[in-house]
Amino acid sequence: MNALVNEFIIKLKKRKIEGSKATAKLTAEVLRSCISQQRLPHTNQAAALIDAIRTIGEKLIAANPVELAVGNIVRRVLHIIREEDVSLTAAAVGGLAVSAGSDDEDDFKQDDHPGLSAAAVAAAARSTLRPPSLQTLLEDIPQSTAAPHTSSSGGDSEGKSKSADKNTASRKLKHNVIEAVNELIQDIATCHEQIAEQAVEHIHHNEVILTLGNSRTVMEFLCAAKEKKRSFRVFVAEGAPRYQGHALAKELVARGLQTTVITDSAIFAMISRVNMVVVGAHAVMANGGVIAPVGMNMVALAAQRHAVPFVVLAGTHKMCPLYPHNPEVLLNELKSPAELLDFGEFSDCLDFGTSSGSPLLHVVNPAFDYVPPNLVSLFITDTGGHNPSYMYRLIADYYSADDFVVKQSSIS
Amino acid sequence: MVAKKGGSKGGGMGGADDAEEELARTPLQAIVLADSFTTKFRPITLERPKVLLPLVNAPMIDYTLAWLESAGVEEVFVFCSAHSKQVIDYLDNSNWFAQPNFSVTTIESHNAISAGDALRSIYEQHVIRGDFILVSGDTVSNMSLSQALKEHKERRRKDSNAVMTMVIKQSKPSPITRQSRLGTEELFMVIDPESKQLLYYEDRGDNLKGYLSLDKALLTDTSISLQNDKQDCYIDICSPEVLSLFTDNFDYQHLRRDFVKGLLVDDIMGYKIYTHEIHSSYAARIDNYRSYDTISKDIIQRWTYPLVPDVHFFGNSATKLERQGMYRAPEIKQSRSAKIGPFTVIGTGTSIGNNTEISNSVVGEGCSIGSNVTIEGCYIWHNVTIEDGCKLKHSIVCDGVTMKSGAALEPGVVLSFKVVIGRNFLVPAYSKVSLLQQPIKQDSDEELEYADNSSGITEVPSISGTLDELKEEERTELPDSQEYEVGDGGVGFIWLVSEGGQEEEWRHSVAPIPVDKLVGIMQITNDEADISNEDGAFLPPSGELGPDSITNDSNEDGEDTRDDSVIFEREVEATFQRAVEEEVTEDHVILEVNALRLSYNMTSADCAGALFYSVMKLALDAPHDSPIELVKNVATAVKKWKKLLKYYLPSIDEEIEVILKFEEMCLESAKEFSPLFVQVLHHLYDQDIIQEEAILDWASEKEEAEESDKVFVKQSEKFIQWLKEASEEEDED
Numbered sequence A: 001m002n003a004l005v006n007e008f009i010i011k012l013k014k015r016k017i018e019g020s021k022a023t024a025k026l027t028a029e030v031l032r033s034c035i036s037q038q039r040l041p042h043t044n045q046a047a048a049l050i051d052a053i054r055t056i057g058e059k060l061i062a063a064n065p066v067e068l069a070v071g072n073i074v075r076r077v078l079h080i081i082r083e084e085d086v087s088l089t090a091a092a093v094g095g096l097a098v099s100a101g102s103d104d105e106d107d108f109k110q111d112d113h114p115g116l117s118a119a120a121v122a123a124a125a126r127s128t129l130r131p132p133s134l135q136t137l138l139e140d141i142p143q144s145t146a147a148p149h150t151s152s153s154g155g156d157s158e159g160k161s162k163s164a165d166k167n168t169a170s171r172k173l174k175h176n177v178i179e180a181v182n183e184l185i186q187d188i189a190t191c192h193e194q195i196a197e198q199a200v201e202h203i204h205h206n207e208v209i210l211t212l213g214n215s216r217t218v219m220e221f222l223c224a225a226k227e228k229k230r231s232f233r234v235f236v237a238e239g240a241p242r243y244q245g246h247a248l249a250k251e252l253v254a255r256g257l258q259t260t261v262i263t264d265s266a267i268f269a270m271i272s273r274v275n276m277v278v279v280g281a282h283a284v285m286a287n288g289g290v291i292a293p294v295g296m297n298m299v300a301l302a303a304q305r306h307a308v309p310f311v312v313l314a315g316t317h318k319m320c321p322l323y324p325h326n327p328e329v330l331l332n333e334l335k336s337p338a339e340l341l342d343f344g345e346f347s348d349c350l351d352f353g354t355s356s357g358s359p360l361l362h363v364v365n366p367a368f369d370y371v372p373p374n375l376v377s378l379f380i381t382d383t384g385g386h387n388p389s390y391m392y393r394l395i396a397d398y399y400s401a402d403d404f405v406v407k408q409s410s411i412s
Numbered sequence B: 001m002v003a004k005k006g007g008s009k010g011g012g013m014g015g016a017d018d019a020e021e022e023l024a025r026t027p028l029q030a031i032v033l034a035d036s037f038t039t040k041f042r043p044i045t046l047e048r049p050k051v052l053l054p055l056v057n058a059p060m061i062d063y064t065l066a067w068l069e070s071a072g073v074e075e076v077f078v079f080c081s082a083h084s085k086q087v088i089d090y091l092d093n094s095n096w097f098a099q100p101n102f103s104v105t106t107i108e109s110h111n112a113i114s115a116g117d118a119l120r121s122i123y124e125q126h127v128i129r130g131d132f133i134l135v136s137g138d139t140v141s142n143m144s145l146s147q148a149l150k151e152h153k154e155r156r157r158k159d160s161n162a163v164m165t166m167v168i169k170q171s172k173p174s175p176i177t178r179q180s181r182l183g184t185e186e187l188f189m190v191i192d193p194e195s196k197q198l199l200y201y202e203d204r205g206d207n208l209k210g211y212l213s214l215d216k217a218l219l220t221d222t223s224i225s226l227q228n229d230k231q232d233c234y235i236d237i238c239s240p241e242v243l244s245l246f247t248d249n250f251d252y253q254h255l256r257r258d259f260v261k262g263l264l265v266d267d268i269m270g271y272k273i274y275t276h277e278i279h280s281s282y283a284a285r286i287d288n289y290r291s292y293d294t295i296s297k298d299i300i301q302r303w304t305y306p307l308v309p310d311v312h313f314f315g316n317s318a319t320k321l322e323r324q325g326m327y328r329a330p331e332i333k334q335s336r337s338a339k340i341g342p343f344t345v346i347g348t349g350t351s352i353g354n355n356t357e358i359s360n361s362v363v364g365e366g367c368s369i370g371s372n373v374t375i376e377g378c379y380i381w382h383n384v385t386i387e388d389g390c391k392l393k394h395s396i397v398c399d400g401v402t403m404k405s406g407a408a409l410e411p412g413v414v415l416s417f418k419v420v421i422g423r424n425f426l427v428p429a430y431s432k433v434s435l436l437q438q439p440i441k442q443d444s445d446e447e448l449e450y451a452d453n454s455s456g457i458t459e460v461p462s463i464s465g466t467l468d469e470l471k472e473e474e475r476t477e478l479p480d481s482q483e484y485e486v487g488d489g490g491v492g493f494i495w496l497v498s499e500g501g502q503e504e505e506w507r508h509s510v511a512p513i514p515v516d517k518l519v520g521i522m523q524i525t526n527d528e529a530d531i532s533n534e535d536g537a538f539l540p541p542s543g544e545l546g547p548d549s550i551t552n553d554s555n556e557d558g559e560d561t562r563d564d565s566v567i568f569e570r571e572v573e574a575t576f577q578r579a580v581e582e583e584v585t586e587d588h589v590i591l592e593v594n595a596l597r598l599s600y601n602m603t604s605a606d607c608a609g610a611l612f613y614s615v616m617k618l619a620l621d622a623p624h625d626s627p628i629e630l631v632k633n634v635a636t637a638v639k640k641w642k643k644l645l646k647y648y649l650p651s652i653d654e655e656i657e658v659i660l661k662f663e664e665m666c667l668e669s670a671k672e673f674s675p676l677f678v679q680v681l682h683h684l685y686d687q688d689i690i691q692e693e694a695i696l697d698w699a700s701e702k703e704e705a706e707e708s709d710k711v712f713v714k715q716s717e718k719f720i721q722w723l724k725e726a727s728e729e730e731d732e733d
Helices: A002-013 A020-037 A045-063 A068-093 A100-112 A114-128 A134-138 A142-146 A151-165 A169-197 A216-227 A244-254 A264-273 A296-305 A388-398 A406-411 B006-012 B016-025 B060-070 B084-093 B115-125 B146-158 B175-181 B216-220 B241-248 B255-265 B289-300 B446-450 B453-459 B467-477 B502-508 B515-531 B557-582 B586-600 B604-621 B627-640 B642-647 B652-667 B671-686 B692-703 B707-715 B717-732
Strands: A208-212 A233-237 A258-262 A276-280 A290-293 A310-313 A368-371 A378-381 A384-386 B029-033 B075-080 B103-108 B132-136 B139-141 B162-170 B188-191 B197-202 B225-227 B230-238 B272-278 B283-285 B320-322 B326-328 B344-346 B357-359 B374-376 B391-393 B432-434 B493-495
Touching: A002 A020, A002 A045, A020 A045, A020 A068, A020 A169, A045 A068, A045 A169, A045 A406, A068 A169, A068 A388, A068 A406, A169 A216, A169 A378, A208 A216, A208 A244, A208 A264, A208 A296, A216 A244, A216 A276, A216 A310, A233 A244, A233 A264, A244 A258, A258 A264, A264 A296, A276 A290, A276 A296, A290 A296, A296 A310, A296 A368, A378 A388, A384 A388, B029 B060, B029 B115, B060 B075, B060 B084, B060 B132, B060 B139, B075 B084, B075 B115, B084 B103, B103 B115, B115 B241, B115 B255, B139 B230, B139 B289, B146 B162, B146 B230, B146 B272, B162 B241, B162 B255, B162 B283, B175 B289, B197 B255, B230 B255, B230 B272, B230 B283, B241 B255, B255 B272, B283 B289, B289 B502, B344 B357, B557 B586, B557 B604, B586 B604, B586 B642, B604 B627, B604 B642, B604 B652, B604 B671, B627 B642, B627 B671, B652 B671, B652 B692, B671 B692, B671 B707, B671 B717, B692 B707, B692 B717, B707 B717
Parallel strands: A208 A233, A208 A276, A233 A258, A276 A310, A310 A378, B029 B075, B029 B132, B075 B103, B162 B272, B326 B344, B357 B374, B374 B391
Antiparallel strands: A290 A368, A378 A384, B132 B230, B139 B283, B162 B230, B188 B197, B188 B225, B197 B272, B320 B326, B432 B493
């Protein structure tokens, strides 16, 4: 188990895993194998499991603090353990009170967290609102709470009913947790499709869509709209210095989309012709702010100036329960200046042996931008469209407040 | 130790298709030489091997290993020679031995004094089974090896003689950049632009005086490109044959000077070396203090990403990057009034006092820096104490150093381990201070560059003892010169500047190059640019390539020849003196002088002159009280070396040259001879060294000369007269 974790940590440290989706998936898989190999005592199993995951999680987060997806998944897994523990206890207390009753039980149990009771309500809402958009968000939420369970929460209750039948509590928790983590991995894998499903509602005929850099989610989203016979044009800003926009343009053209490549600096000039900006994100913070590839803030400001909707696509694994002012969140990573300049050509400017010993040329190559929440019009996640101001509640569904700070608890 | 797999090794060199499969299956191996076999980092390297010196707070070898690991190398053999125990202990305590898919094995040898020896002893171990990466343990890089490896293997499949691929990188061609960045000399390479084959390699551009001599055979190819804007990264992808080549040619020592040049010159075996140029990635080797400085700054500026301080690439402590490239580890105690400038790294547990200013520097772990200290462009390692009011500029301060209050370091100073600098003491520029005394042994000779550090360490007491013990030991060893020269309460010896003299120190120190030197380099560059417009002469195809084959610049012909002849004379004199001291037979002296004559492109008359000068010098140096004794000395010396002198005097011309030389001596260097001119001349005549025709010719030649030149002719008038008469008498007979 340790070898597996160590290998993953080294990969994270060396920045060998790129992209939040791959990182999230690998983190979940590593944690799953940790859980399955973890030996549990007879009493207080959940606490033991949480402690174990926390110690590993802390190491993983420290390995690459910039990649917030690692922390997100660790917290998600911790939350899953807590939830399963609660439902198991509930099942033990309430006998075979399952399915419909379980929701009430959850509400009741979580009363000690005043913030979370509302979250549970929202959780139900999230699962029922399948094709959501801004309109549905603005409608009354309470009426949907009574709706029958689907998808993830349905799976939960199924697991609970199974576990209630068995009396060997020791294996139940672990089993349930692993099941739930499997589901999480499944969710991460399919979040593209779920986001893409909503594309037709947002993209209309003869529209012009602008995007920056390369995001797989964005590509799937655009292609899904194309498949539904929508005809529209895409402007791709190339995304210096890594020029991932070029790769995106290539793929879009391969899928038969009308594509125009522009430089990043031409965004302001082109934005007046654009109907909607659709971009991917590196992470979504609890306040609705977005950490995205560099240049995104400029796009968001341009969009705001011309009143163009700025839509951010993000799978739930990108949602981070932390606020951007948290010192634990390393907002940026400075990459090698070699992406900007050719070292050989500029070697005479980087002369340290002359004059005062410090070169006159400095090259800064930040990887990310922070887009404040007021510039974002809409988030589209795999559970539907959400307003930036709503993010904190959505996040409360996925994470327990106890786990926000992974590190502190391991010290105490 | 990795098990021997003799079979697969044999297969690796076999048929083309087989070989490729074979290579694909064998894990990628690398050899890391954890010893540079040079003395450029002395005195620091007397106490700690170079690869363990901290580079931005992490030992150099960590950078090399981390890069190799991320480049997909699976097996690494770390070759340790000097301080091998320290290297092995370090690797033991680090996690390098416990990495998944990355095995590190140490190979220890105590008698290796060069890279050649190292590779020979690795060959004997039979651990290398396929293509391998050869680097030294002070390489910093983030390049991906896959492309270079692929090219190398493809070439190997087509041509089994392509034994090596060298990694090169573009750099600005101006020597000022080369000098000020990595402190290296100009490098000239001739590369076939099509195949990327390396045809010529010369890394001592400065010695060429603006001229480059190429083998004519090179010019028969369709196209070649001569490049001086490339930087050698000292990363080589080698085939297993390289090791056996080193074993076959047991005199190969240096990787570049002997091996690469040797292969390029050797046409019989037909081995070929190719190059691979990298563009966006970083690769450089720490060769001297200046490149230590430059590479540290490149790391701080993140050119080596992901090998930067805030990424835990290996074992380095957690560091956070703040604005303007300031890296700060946790648990730093910093006064509010302290100013920490941009591009500075501060290690864990360091405390910084009031009003202290730090800029462009690296400060290690656990240092305590007092108030009102100024630190600029310095590399301060771990657990250093700097008291109030010290001033440090462009220096390296090793572990455990204490600087008492008010002490100051001028640019280019190196303070080795545990040195104590006394109160208010000013350490002069470019000086090196160590607790160990400078070895008396001279390292001036080229050969001795290979004298490894271990030979140094055997002479000095072990450093494991405490400071007091060390002092005690030294005190007993050297009771007289026990005065420490580093101020009140200071502990340490200031090392004398090595042979090259103060003149050369600035080239390789961490301090920026002084403005006047920069102007000097620029001057040379401009001169070179002028010269390069003219056509250089090419040597005949059989000519040797190398600094020896200098073709003189026609503009400065007189000047240059003069320089050369002075050097030549000096060399001949040295040879002669050695001959006298070691009683070498005349034949051997003749051989050596002939060799010198060839390499300096001199005539035999020059040799005769130089030898005569040496003989006279010998006589002059022998103890004498009166002119009479001096004449006797001359007589004995001439008698003893008569055969030698005669050898170089085949004709009258040479003899005249000797007389002229003697005249010159009497006028300039050895005025003692001037009253004895006739006597010596007569003696030479008696000994048949100089014939009468020569003397008469000389006299007639001098007749037209100015009055002042005729001093000696007049002096010897009688002698000449006598000679003339004698010859007339003969004629009459």
